[in-house]
Amino acid sequence: MDRTVANHKFLDIVHRCSLKGYPLEGIYRRIQDRDLFLLAYGNLYANKGALTPGVDPCDTVEGMSIPRIDNIIAKLKSNSYEWTPVRRTYIPKSGGKRPLGVPSWSDKLLQEVIRMVLEAYYEPRFSDNSHGFRPNQGCHTALNDIYYGWKGTKWFIEGDIKGCFEHIRHDVILEILARDIKDNRFLKLIRKMLRAGYMEDWQYHRTYSGTPQGGVISPILSNIVLNELDKFVEEQLLPEYNRGQTRRRNPEYSRLENQIRKAKSVGHWERVKELTKERRSVPSGDPNDPNYRRLRYNRYADDFILGFAGPRKEAKDIKRRIGDFLSTIGLTMAEEKTLITHAVTGKARYLGYDITVNLSKNRPSVNYQIKLLVPPEVKQAWLRKYRKKGKPHHRPELLEMSDYEIVHIYGAEFRGIVNYYSLTENVSGMFSHVKFVAIRSAVMTLANKHRTKARSIYAKYYKKSQYGVKALIVELPNPKNPDKPYRAQLGERPIRWSTKVVIRDRKWEPRYTRTELIQRLLADTCELCGSTKDIRVHHTRKLADLVKRYKGRRDPPPWVKFMVKRRRKTVVVCLECHLKIHAGTYDGPKVN
Secondary structure (H helix, E strand, O other): OOHHHHHHHHHHHHHHHHHHOOOEOOHHHHOOOHHHHHHHHHHHOOOHHHHOOOOOOOOOOOOEOHHHHHHHHHHHHOOOOOOOOEEEEEEEEOOEEEEEEEOOHHHHHHHHHHHHHHHHHHHHHOOOOEOOOOEOOOHHHHHHHHHHHOOOOOEEEEEEEOOHHHHOEHHHHHHHHHHHEOOHHHHHHHHHHHOOOEEEOOEEEOOOEOOOOOOOOHHHHHHHHHHHHHHHHHHHHHHHHOEOOOOOEOHHHHHHHHHHHHHHHOOOHHHHHHHHHHHHOOOOEOOOOOOOEEEEEEEEOOEEEEEEEOOHHHHHHHHHHHHHHHHHOOOOEOOOOOEEEEOOOOOEEEOOEEEEEOOOOOOHHHOOOEEEEOOHHHHHHHHHHHEEOOEEOOOHHHOOOOHHHHHHHHHHHHHHHHHHOOOOOOHHHHHHHHHHHHHHHHHHHHHHHHOOOHHHHHHHHEEEOOOOOEEEEEEEOOOOOOOOOEEEEEOOOOOOOOOOOOOOOEOOOOOOOOOHHHHHHHOOOOOOOOOOOOEEEEEOOOHHHHHHHOOOOOOOOHHHHHHHHHOOOEEEEEHHHHHHHHHOOOOOOOOO
């Protein structure tokens, strides 16, 4: 039997144990399997961070081989595997910087094996209201849930957990895991990983709390802990604050209906028209009905929001009770970011969107429905990216790139932000100006690169796209299909509001079967010289960088031709060819 199929069955068994409520046993022994590590390698090798070194600059995906996997497994079998401290770096965020830990490749690989097991077991147990770091879920699924299901909301309770990833207590993580995982060696392995510490400026620091942010396993561990919050809200708060089938009749609405009926009976049609218009501005249900309450909940990672139909006093009580519960699992609510916002007169901020409620005298059919909007600050931030002193400006950092690459970068940026905000009603109004400024900035960048005027760039590249709108389009010949050239485009689609666009964090791809790369590695043959000794995989960070590096050379090395022709960032080589590639001296036979 193919052992990969066996691992498929193993993860499937883990999944079924979760559905039936059975605990997990003997996990530590089962993760000591080469095929599980090969599956993990297939999941990780294409990630941008795979070639980013941790504390050990030599421990990256480069030169990956079967003996490296066997070495990790041997250490697990002898209980001698030691996690290395992560290398701490910082990434920018609004209002400051966020710490990020970069693990070594060996640790990353083992974390991915553990993650696959934990996901197979805990994914069926996670709440439908949790949307962060989960397969087939994402920001858009969370926002669609609010858009379609939260009609009639009066108050928004915006929740934020203070330093969630940094302050999750290790004992809480292990206590939750120990409820279902009856394997002390497996739990000890996770405990040692959590306490491995980090290196910053070559100084070692111990970790007393938090998950290894930047690590492969951090999202699943945070979701396992925050699932406790989901259960508290769904099992205690929602049943308590959801009551009544419908609101009682609004006395004001009933009064207007009686007046309309009387006016019709005596034929006062002008009066009927006036009263009907007045009735449209009055809700049919009583907003202050004490027997009707609705509470809804939605969470993405450490941000959560609740929609409440009821009095503000009860909304404050809900906020307090959530804060009290978080303290029981070692977390603290960020009071300055946890706000109670009136749904009609104010706007809640969630996942970068402004969320409010419609109230229109002219369109009563949309009253009290959710409205999603682009925050004005988002538009201004993107305008600042393309402008200088209030006017469109070229971007000097792109001047060394080709015309195709320049337009491709602009187009990818603009499409990304428009697609993300496509669920908002005002997406067209907000980004039409950004589109104009982005195109102008791209034209000025190209004009600056070629030392020419902007009008000549417009004449060359500004034309009608396949969607019928004017766009900046650069074409490159496609050797495989001359009738379909490669295109870099900016502004090629009309900007439209669409609730059908759903971008997910990660599609459900279990990848239980071997990828093409794994099959090539297991073939145990150098793809350059045919040797079968000391086989490993040579990786490059970006294929485009390789093409650019050897562009214009009359005869680039065969390994470059191999990777470019097959459009792969990897080539399986022997140790001798690998050393020559890194030394820049490779001159082997032509590649078939």
